[in-house]
Amino acid sequence: MPHDHSDHDHPHALLPPEPALRVKALETILTEKGLIDPAALDEIIDTYQNKIGPQNGARVVAKMWSDPAFRAAMLSDPMPLLEEMGFYGRQGEHMVIVENTPEVHNVVVCTLCSCYPWPLLGIPPGWYKSDAYRSRVVREPRKVLAEFGLDLPEGKSVRVWDSTAEIRYLVVPERPEGTEGMSEEELVALVTRDSMIGTGLAQEPGA
Amino acid sequence: MNQPDPVFEAPWHAQVFALTVHLHERGLFTWPDWATGFGATLARHGLERELNGGDDYFNAWLETLETVLREAGKADAVQVEAVRAAWEEAYLSTPHGQPVRLAD
Known part of the structure; x- marks a missing residue:
């Protein structure tokens, strides 16, 4: 292979990949027509890159673990409480909270595309959007969960919830043993993103 | 972490x-x-x-x-392709380090 190829000096600006140029073309056309505000695009990206993420969902879960009245209200009618906490809006308008128990483990998917509770968990991870996860978790949930390192005891049943453009789910993982004395703030740190999708468990304290 | x-x-x-x-x-x-x-x-x-x-x-x-x-x-295929090609040209003709802009 020739090794004296000096393309890496980039005499011109680095050419973005083809789809990136198509996106730029759409932005240019729509901006010229006054159909979009480029500043609004930057703000949307900043919001999901820096402001909204699984820490929101973790606060909800920790509060449910700590406050029985809040937990009961969340399970029956979560929307007023989520609005109050500010975890409301785009793709989180109709949340259903599903709680793991010693008998039942819940896991969430979107078989159609990638519907996901943005205000509580942010943008879904790559695997959530992959065909592999979307098609298989419904068919063979135990096997898929095992691949995530989650081996469920045989007696435990698995319930798979298929999200839609209207209804999004949040899994409340079981509160780990040995956390009885922990404050709500300390509990937040144990609630992982995957535990709220159902492909993981909450972390053990000190893990 | x-x-x-x-x-x-x-x-x-x-x-x-x-x-x-x-x-x-x-x-x-x-x-x-x-x-x-x-x-x-x-x-x-x-x-x-x-x-x-x-x-x-x-x-x-x-x-x-x-x-x-x-x-x-709002945006037809011919128009999108023309503007995409214009962006490609802009990248290829802009010196490295300079901001890339569409020609008027």
Whole structure:
């Protein structure tokens, strides 16, 4: 292979990949027509890159673990409480909270595309959007969960919830043993993103 | 603690996502309609091979958005291709380090 190829000096600006140029073309056309505000695009990206993420969902879960009245209200009618906490809006308008128990483990998917509770968990991870996860978790949930390192005891049943453009789910993982004395703030740190999708468990304290 | 994965793997993933959310908020389409169209594109692309959740996913997303805009009469294919080619030319003719702008 020739090794004296000096393309890496980039005499011109680095050419973005083809789809990136198509996106730029759409932005240019729509901006010229006054159909979009480029500043609004930057703000949307900043919001999901820096402001909204699984820490929101973790606060909800920790509060449910700590406050029985809040937990009961969340399970029956979560929307007023989520609005109050500010975890409301785009793709989180109709949340259903599903709680793991010693008998039942819940896991969430979107078989159609990638519907996901943005205000509580942010943008879904790559695997959530992959065909592999979307098609298989419904068919063979135990096997898929095992691949995530989650081996469920045989007696435990698995319930798979298929999200839609209207209804999004949040899994409340079981509160780990040995956390009885922990404050709500300390509990937040144990609630992982995957535990709220159902492909993981909450972390053990000190893990 | 491990460094979390980036929210978007590539800048254009973020751009096309934001563009779609913004157009939805401006009332160009409902989200259920978007999800139906996007789901259909994913299903079609997924017939040939298993799609990953990165470039494959956002390629299907972009194709869906292009279709929505074409059908709504907001950006036709010829126009999109002309502006895309103009951007490509702008990148190739701009010295490295300079801001890339479309020629007027």
